[in-house]
Each structure stands twice: as structure tokens, then as C-alpha cells.
Amino acid sequence: MAIDDPAGQPLTAPYLLQYPYRRSLGPVLGRFFTALRGRQILGARTLDGRVLVPPLEYDPETGDDIDDLVPVSARGTVTTWAWVAQPRPLHPLQRPFAFALIRLDGADTAMLHAVDALHPEAMTTGMRVRARWSDAPVGHITDLACFEPEDRVGDKDRVGDDDRVAAEPDPALLDLKPVTSMTTPLSLDYTVTAGYDLTAFLRGIARKTILGRECPACQKVYVPARGTCPTCSVPTGAAVEVAHAGTITTFCVVNIPFEGQQLTPPYVCASVLLDGADIPIFHLVGGGPVEAVHMGMRVRAVWVPDEALAPTMESIRYFEPSGEPDAPFDSYKEHL
Ligand SMILES: [Zn+2]
Numbered sequence: 001m002a003i004d005d006p007a008g009q010p011l012t013a014p015y016l017l018q019y020p021y022r023r024s025l026g027p028v029l030g031r032f033f034t035a036l037r038g039r040q041i042l043g044a045r046t047l048d049g050r051v052l053v054p055p056l057e058y059d060p061e062t063g064d065d066i067d068d069l070v071p072v073s074a075r076g077t078v079t080t081w082a083w084v085a086q087p088r089p090l091h092p093l094q095r096p097f098a099f100a101l102i103r104l105d106g107a108d109t110a111m112l113h114a115v116d117a118l119h120p121e122a123m124t125t126g127m128r129v130r131a132r133w134s135d136a137p138v139g140h141i142t143d144l145a146c147f148e149p150e151d152r153v154g155d156k157d158r159v160g161d162d163d164r165v166a167a168e169p170d171p172a173l174l175d176l177k178p179v180t181s182m183t184t185p186l187s188l189d190y191t192v193t194a195g196y197d198l199t200a201f202l203r204g205i206a207r208k209t210i211l212g213r214e215c216p217a218c219q220k221v222y223v224p225a226r227g228t229c230p231t232c233s234v235p236t237g238a239a240v241e242v243a244h245a246g247t248i249t250t251f252c253v254v255n256i257p258f259e260g261q262q263l264t265p266p267y268v269c270a271s272v273l274l275d276g277a278d279i280p281i282f283h284l285v286g287g288g289p290v291e292a293v294h295m296g297m298r299v300r301a302v303w304v305p306d307e308a309l310a311p312t313m314e315s316i317r318y319f320e321p322s323g324e325p326d327a328p329f330d331s332y333k334e335h336l
Pocket of ligand 1: 215216217218219220229230231232233
């Protein structure tokens with residue numbers, strides 16, 4: 001597709017944002033999750049006697065600290081619900097189910113969880129449900145595998161729960177190793193559409209060509225190429241090719257490891273003002289010691305082998321020092 005070919009279809013790509021979110025639990029939620037591992041559900045009792053499930057560290061009405069945790073039943077009543085016809089991969093059940101607010105017996109607030117009803121007609125507001133515990137509790141909300149309609153359960157001992165609720169947490173919970181942190185998988189996957197201008201830019205990259213577009217009013221060259229000038233609000237002109245070499249305007253040294261990191265720290269990310277462009281692009285700097293990177297340093301693109309070229313910025317592996325003298329500050333001070 002040529003850059004000015006409006007009939008060409010934009011590129012699309014799958015995009016997955018995913019990481020495990022680890023959080024410390026603190027004293028109240030820590031006890032709640034420790035109890036879940038012991039197959040008991042605790043609520044937070046406020047000074048005026050209300051019981052909040054899941055527990056909160058502070059009374060939302062008065063702001064008082066809460067440290068009084070009391071058991072509640074593993075049975076409860078659905079107060080509202082929504083049917084999930086097509087479960088997502090990280091949902092608690094991999095067949096159609098209901099997300100419901102469930103007020104457990106002994107609690108004054110409702111908690112969100114899944115109800116394993118076989119079809120939406122089996123769900124009603126006010127229906128009675130009971131917990132189904134995980135076979136291998138670990139101190140996570142998934143220890144409560146789900147809830148299920150009580151009228152579908154013939155054997156009341158199935159969940160190891162009876163109708164009596166103890167006044168105090170089970171002393172056996174004290175023997176369990178306290179749960180102090182929890183990991184929750186976060187995952188967001190969707191399809192990114194590049195749009196016509198970015199598509200043309202990326203197809204240029206696959207040809208080892210870096211394209212920008214110039215604003216006819218202010219003469220700024222935007223890289224990656226974009227269809228309008230955000231300053232002048234006018235359409236940009238025809239595509240122009242910019243150089244593969246440029247000047248580092250700003251940079252940062254990444255010293256901190258993080259989940260999913262592609263490179264081993266330390267490494268440098270920098271804004272590179274390519275010759276002929278007015279907007280820097282953000283990319284990696286390699287090919288030399290991290291300590292040598294500085295503002296005004298001249299660099300050039302290091303491309304992947306021709307057979308590996310693709311419409312992605314990864315076609316440029318990184319920018320390396322070109323050995324030219326530093327650019328004077330005045331030459332890029334308007335482009336920081
Ligand atoms: Zn402009």
C-alpha cells in the first residue's frame with residue numbers, strides 16, 4: 001500500500017497486556033484470606049455491629065479502624081446478578097455462569113462472586129446459594145471456587161458446612177501460615193488498528209524507509225507520519241523520507257527489572273530526533289556503554305537483517321553512536 005493510497009486497508013495486530021499483580025494484604029485482608037484457606041469466611045464487625053464481607057480495614061461510614069473479624073456462613077442470598085454467556089479465559093468458571101452479589105448469612109453487605117447455575121433461568125434475585133470450595137485452597141479468593149444454587153445440592157455436607165455459624169474464628173486457623181500477599185493475574189487482549197497513516201509509516205519501515213509528513217502551514221515534519229497537524233489543525237502534505245541518523249534529545253537509563261522485560265538492565269531508551277524530522281521518536285540506544293549516552297549524541301539506526309524486515313518498529317533493533325561530533329544544543333532545543 002502506498003502512503004497516499006486511501007483504498008489500502010490499515011494494519012491490525014493482536015495486543016496483549018498481561019501481568020501478575022502482586023499486592024500485600026495487610027492485617028485484615030491477610031486474616032480473611034488465611035481463613036479462606038481454612039475454609040472459613042470472615043467478615044469485619046464495625047463498632048455498631050454491622051458485619052462487612054468482604055472485610056474492610058475501615059468502617060466506610062465512620063472511618064473507624066476495624067480489627068474485629070467474625071465468621072459468617074458459607075450460605076447466602078443473591079441480591080442481584082448478571083449472566084455471563086461467554087466466559088473469558090481468566091473467569092472463575094469456563095462454562096456460562098452468573099456474576100452475583102451474594103449476602104452471606106450473618107453479613108450485612110454483599111460480596112461479588114460467581115454462581116454456577118447451569119442456565120440463566122436458574123438464577124433469581126433472592127435465591128439461596130452456598131459456597132463450593134476449591135480442592136486445594138491456597139489463601140486466595142479462588143479458594144471459594146464459586147457458589148451454587150442450594151436447591152441443586154442434595155448433600156448438605158458436600159461443602160463441609162452446616163447451618164451453625166461459630167461466634168469466633170476457628171482456633172485451627174491460628175495454625176495456618178498467615179497469608180500476607182496475593183497475586184492476581186491481569187490480562188487485557190484486544191486488536192489494535194494502526195489507521196491509514198501509521199499503516200503507511202509501518203509499511204515504509206518494512207522497506208527500510210522512515211516516512212514523515214510535513215504540515216503545509218508550520219512546515220513541521222511529523223514522524224511517524226500523521227494525517228493532520230495538531231498545532232495548525234490542517235491536513236498534512238505528502239509523505240517525506242527522513243534520515244536514518246539523528247540526535248539524542250533526551251534519554252533515560254533503565255536500571256530496574258520488571259515483569260516481561262525484553263532486555264537486561266541497564267539499557268537506554270532515548271528520544272531520537274531524526275535528521276529532517278521535527279518530532280523525536282522513542283527507541284532503544286545500544287552499541288556502546290550506557291554511561292556514554294548523552295544529550296546531543298549523534299546516533300544511527302541499526303536494522304534487523306533484510307529478510308527479517310516487517311511493518312514494526314522492531315525492524316530497527318536500536319540506535320548506535322554514529323561517531324559524528326555532538327549536535328549543538330541550539331539545533332535541537334526546540335524539539336525536546
Ligand atoms: Zn502545522
